[in-house]
Amino acid sequence: DAKTTQPTSMDCAEGRAANLPCNHSTISGNEYVYWYRQIHSQGPQYIIHGLKNNETNEMASLIITEDRKSSTLILPHATLRDTAVYYCIVRPAYSGAGSYQLTFGKGTKLSVIP
Amino acid sequence: SQTIHQWPATLVQPVGSPLSLECTVEGTSNPNLYWYRQAAGRGLQLLFYSVGIGQISSEVPQNLSASRPQDRQFILSSKKLLLSDSGFYLCASGKVRTEAFFGQGTRLTVV
Numbered sequence: 001d002a003k004t005t006q007p008t009s010m011d012c013a014e015g016r017a018a019n020l021p022c023n024h025s026t027i028s029g030n031e032y033v034y035w036y037r038q039i040h041s042q043g044p045q046y047i048i049h050g051l052k053n054n055e056t057n058e059m060a061s062l063i064i065t066e067d068r069k070s071s072t073l074i075l076p077h078a079t080l081r082d083t084a085v086y087y088c089i090v091r092p093a094y095s096g097a098g099s100y101q102l103t104f105g106k107g108t109k110l111s112v113i114p
Numbered sequence: 115s116q117t118i119h120q121w122p123a124t125l126v127q128p129v130g131s132p133l134s135l136e137c138t139v140e141g142t143s144n145p146n147l148y149w150y151r152q153a154a155g156r157g158l159q160l161l162f163y164s165v166g167i168g169q170i171s172s173e174v175p176q177n178l179s180a181s182r183p184q185d186r187q188f189i190l191s192s193k194k195l196l197l198s199d200s201g202f203y204l205c206a207s208g209k210v211r212t213e214a215f216f217g218q219g220t221r222l223t224v225v
Contacts, residue, residue, distance in 0.1 A: 043206075045216070
């Protein structure tokens, strides 16, 4: 079962910032927050991940609350090509036995509107 | 970065026919490899993972099997397809403490 809760869908105007929330209230101390997105009929694409500090890369920023029970993915200037399903996932830094338990929920369907 | 090659992109197969989907990885060595399935409108379900050549772990009982004959090759197979095997199949590669890289997927329709 997914350990995260995300809104089913969101709309964002083109050029505006898209803020996608995620609740992970049962996150444990050694679990990272990962974000992936899946454009229709393609494989998921890694976006960003973090443990407790805020992170930024060329694609997005990740804001994690101090208690780590929730986070927000920020796409600073959304474009039409950012329309996709965005998945928030928690996973331990080391899963043991090499397993990569990426448990995907249903994610948030972001629609960027012209 | 890694590149995951999957083929074919789409496949239509009759019920009862065999299946073989291949995945190869470039840009890394000794990766963990994974097969996921995504049914229409649903999330990704982990089917198999492998930590090395010949080592396969199954997450769910099913009509499918997996094999890893080479370090960067992962194969998903079935002897006799069922209608319920239809879906979007994704191969992924990753290592501990790193992000996973996904292929572009194979959309399988069993008719």
